[in-house]
Amino acid sequence: MKDQSTEENILKAAISVFQKKGMAGARMQEIADEAKINKAMLHYYYKSKQKLFEAVFRQAFEKFAPHINQVFNSDKSVFEKITEFTDSYISFVMENPYLPNFLIQEINNNPEFADLFFGSEIAPNPLRFKKQIEDEIEMGILKPIDPKQLLLNLFSLTAFSFVGTGLVRGILNLDEKTFKSMMEERKILIPKLLINSIKK
Amino acid sequence: MKDQSTEENILKAAISVFQKKGMAGARMQEIADEAKINKAMLHYYYKSKQKLFEAVFRQAFEKFAPHINQVFNSDKSVFEKITEFTDSYISFVMENPYLPNFLIQEINNNPEFADLFFGSEIAPNPLRFKKQIEDEIEMGILKPIDPKQLLLNLFSLTAFSFVGTGLVRGILNLDEKTFKSMMEERKILIPKLLINSIKK
DNA sequence: AAATAGTTTAACCAAATGGTTAACAAATGT
DNA sequence: ACATTTGTTAACCATTTGGTTAAACTATTT
Numbered sequence: 228m229k230d231q232s233t234e235e236n237i238l239k240a241a242i243s244v245f246q247k248k249g250m251a252g253a254r255m256q257e258i259a260d261e262a263k264i265n266k267a268m269l270h271y272y273y274k275s276k277q278k279l280f281e282a283v284f285r286q287a288f289e290k291f292a293p294h295i296n297q298v299f300n301s302d303k304s305v306f307e308k309i310t311e312f313t314d315s316y317i318s319f320v321m322e323n324p325y326l327p328n329f330l331i332q333e334i335n336n337n338p339e340f341a342d343l344f345f346g347s348e349i350a351p352n353p354l355r356f357k358k359q360i361e362d363e364i365e366m367g368i369l370k371p372i373d374p375k376q377l378l379l380n381l382f383s384l385t386a387f388s389f390v391g392t393g394l395v396r397g398i399l400n401l402d403e404k405t406f407k408s409m410m411e412e413r414k415i416l417i418p419k420l421l422i423n424s425i426k427k
Numbered sequence: 428m429k430d431q432s433t434e435e436n437i438l439k440a441a442i443s444v445f446q447k448k449g450m451a452g453a454r455m456q457e458i459a460d461e462a463k464i465n466k467a468m469l470h471y472y473y474k475s476k477q478k479l480f481e482a483v484f485r486q487a488f489e490k491f492a493p494h495i496n497q498v499f500n501s502d503k504s505v506f507e508k509i510t511e512f513t514d515s516y517i518s519f520v521m522e523n524p525y526l527p528n529f530l531i532q533e534i535n536n537n538p539e540f541a542d543l544f545f546g547s548e549i550a551p552n553p554l555r556f557k558k559q560i561e562d563e564i565e566m567g568i569l570k571p572i573d574p575k576q577l578l579l580n581l582f583s584l585t586a587f588s589f590v591g592t593g594l595v596r597g598i599l600n601l602d603e604k605t606f607k608s609m610m611e612e613r614k615i616l617i618p619k620l621l622i623n624s625i626k627k
Numbered sequence: 628a629a630a631t632a633g634t635t636t637a638a639c640c641a642a643a644t645g646g647t648t649a650a651c652a653a654a655t656g657t
Numbered sequence: 658a659c660a661t662t663t664g665t666t667a668a669c670c671a672t673t674t675g676g677t678t679a680a681a682c683t684a685t686t687t
Contacts, residue, residue, distance in 0.1 A: 233634080251452035252536070255675060265636050270676060295598060332532065334593035336452070345597040353599055375599050375609065376616060379588060382595065387583035390590055393534035395582065397545040398495060399553055399575050409575065416576060420624050433664080455645060465666050470646060634683070644673075653664070 234272045236262045238282060241273075245283045246325035249332055253280075284333060287326050288344050294319060295351040298378075305363055306426070310418040313385055317414050320389045321407070328390050353378065369425050377425065384417045434472045436462045438482060441473075445483045446525035449532055453480075484533060487526050488544050494519060495551040498578075505563055506626070510618040513585055517614050520589045521607070528590050553578065569625050577625065584617045 240262035245253045255276055259266040273279040294316050298308045320327055334341040344350055353374070360374040388395055388410060396406055440462035444453045455476055459466040473479040494516050498508050520527055534541040544550055553574070560574040588595055588610060596606055 248536070249449070249451065251449065254673090256673095266675090267637085267677080268635065271634075276675065328532075328535065331591045331594050332528075334597060335528065336448070338593055341593060341597060345600075351598055373609075373612075375601070376612065378599060379595065379609070379613075380584060380620065382591070382598075383583045383587035384580060386591065387587040388579060391531045391582070391586065393538055393541060394531050395579065397534065397541060398551055398582075399578060400545075401575070409573075409579070412573075412576065413579075420580070420620070423624060424620050454643090456643090466645085467647080467667085468665065471664075476645065629687085631686070632684085634681100636679105636681075638678085638680105640675105640677070642674085642676100645671095647670070648668085649666105650668105651664105651666075653662105655660100655662070657658100657660085 233262075233264060233268065237264065237269060237272055237279075238286070241269075241279050241283050242286060245280060246287070246329040249329065250276075250280050250336070280333075284330075284340075285344075287330055289349060290323070291326060291330060292349050292351055298381075299351050299353055299356045305359060305369065306418075306422050309381060309421050312381065313417045314414045316385050317410055320386070321410060324389060324392070327386050331390060367427055370427050372425050377421070380421060381417075384413070384421070388413070433462075433464060433468065437464065437469060437472055437479075438486070441469075441479050441483050442486060445480060446487070446529040449529065450476075450480050450536070480533075484530075484540075485544075487530055489549060490523070491526060491530060492549050492551055498581075499551050499553055499556045505559060505569065506618075506622050509581060509621050512581065513617045514614045516585050517610055520586070521610060524589060524592070527586050531590060567627055570627050572625050577621070580621060581617075584613070584621070588613070 237258070240258045241253075243261060244258045248254075248257075253276075255269055256266055258279070259269055262268075269279060273282060294312065297315070298312050301308065303311065356378070357374045360369065360372065360377070363369045364371050388406075392406070395401070401409070437458070440458045441453075443461060444458045448454075448457075453476075455469055456466055458479070459469055462468075469479060473482060494512065497515070498512050501508065503511065556578070557574045560569065560572070560577070563569045564571050588606075592606070595601070601609070
């Protein structure tokens, strides 16, 4: 093999382009350019735009899922899970700013395709977490709350700022520096808000 | 004029298609089909895809902005604003499920274009609200908090569920009925959570 | 070194897509 | 009634875009 990293370069370029522009907006030529190879190579290594997109989607989903699974499956307390998820998720997304938006967008545009992932092994399963909440309520650690609403609050508070960056920054008139420092603040602010609202 | 509602029909169809598929994914033919007219009519009333898109975007922005302005400019107390925004915004979005996602997506894809709106008359301005928060802190109604973080929390908690519907429903395993009833619950849950976290 | 298998490119292709044109139809003004 | 403006359509056009092909080049095997 001339260069065993060609396939890898293609995937990297595809990730970059697909995550920024989405399936519909991405152009095979642009991916080829970014990977510095001929367009035909895309089809040599990946059969089609759809297949290449699927590789990118899979990679994104597999990178994202562990953060959720940490909340769903680890042995930490609910308080610890909230604190740790917020911190690690915000750090993660600051490194991968296009990823959550990409996942959300493509799942919305393509529900049948997305269901393939939600039915799979790597798909996070909220059952254990639900049980944990019920246990901690019974133990008198937590107020009676709906686990689903708690998760929704947690995901909303951590993810929305990044998914809606443009809108948020437009409305609140934030420059990039202010935005970033606010996100750092939120690593502490969000757990405080949530824990305070559920601890007995 | 043969039918004075043709232009209106086009805009309606364009709203439907653009909001679901975005600028990149929308097809002029599909808009024409949905409006039940010839494709050439699109160019007769609106010069180009870009112009048609801009009309759709403007309409969406103008529908959305008042909800924010209600928070920024009305004379209600902070507590009332939180309660009323949550209720009216969730109701609004349940009627217009594609709108927030559309705005967010196109603003992210097209920041320069979006800045045209954030600089305009209809653009919400957070200054008065910031002042109000400072006043209410001084009056001893509110704990010392950052107005921007409060707004971010409010927007996150209300909007994210809709923007990330697919992902949220996939992860939490929610059918449409459960999702909707959760959104109704959130009209009460969110103000409670937020107000409790800021009232002195 | 010759044969073989794997990699890369330039040129090409068909379909899709945004947009145009020219002719026709309907309404409106005189 | 007739001319003019406005609305509508079918056919067409140029470009973009995803995808293919055949030949060339490189590495590996024998």
